[in-house]
Amino acid sequence: MAKVKVHVFLKPGVLDVQGKAVEGALKGLGWSGVSDVRVGKLIEFDFEGADAEAEAKRMCETLLANTVIESYRVEVA
Amino acid sequence: MAKVKVHVFLKPGVLDVQGKAVEGALKGLGWSGVSDVRVGKLIEFDFEGADAEAEAKRMCETLLANTVIESYRVEVA
Numbered sequence: 001m002a003k004v005k006v007h008v009f010l011k012p013g014v015l016d017v018q019g020k021a022v023e024g025a026l027k028g029l030g031w032s033g034v035s036d037v038r039v040g041k042l043i044e045f046d047f048e049g050a051d052a053e054a055e056a057k058r059m060c061e062t063l064l065a066n067t068v069i070e071s072y073r074v075e076v077a
Numbered sequence: 078m079a080k081v082k083v084h085v086f087l088k089p090g091v092l093d094v095q096g097k098a099v100e101g102a103l104k105g106l107g108w109s110g111v112s113d114v115r116v117g118k119l120i121e122f123d124f125e126g127a128d129a130e131a132e133a134k135r136m137c138e139t140l141l142a143n144t145v146i147e148s149y150r151v152e153v154a
Binding site: 007009019022023025026029031033034035036037038039040041042043044045046047048049055059062063064 | 084086096099100102103106108110111112113114115116117118119120121122123124125126132136139140141
């Protein structure tokens with residue numbers, strides 16, 4: 001059984017409104033040294049079967065990431 | 078300047094409805110070997126200032142994580 005971690009994040013050129021909101025809130029709380037905040041998703045699961053990494057990539061393409069605006073990174077442990 | 082990564086995830090006993098939805102969808106698409114899906118957030122930002130790790134922990138306690146139901150992990154690079 002493989003432990004799979006998938007990190008899904010917005011592509012660099014895409015405006016991250018959630019990140020901007022977090023950045024504004026942190027600055028409002030006094031953390032003026034914060035910049036370039038990006039918020040992504042981390043999906044972790046157990047996978048039973050062959051070739052977990054290739055299957056996880058197929059899952060990303062099919063369901064987990066919107067590949068028009070998001071990129072993903074798969075880690076298998 | 079420090080690159081900070083904060084991983085926010087639901088505590089083990091808390092029902093992860095988003096994870097359950099993803100698990101159901103993946104199984105519906107034919108990936109029957111998937112189990113124990115958990116969906117968390119990954120917040121990345123640049124921090125200018127002293128003691129990035131302690132400040133990031135304070136940010137989690139104050140804003141980034143709901144510590145009643147969520148845990149967090151801070152990585153500074």
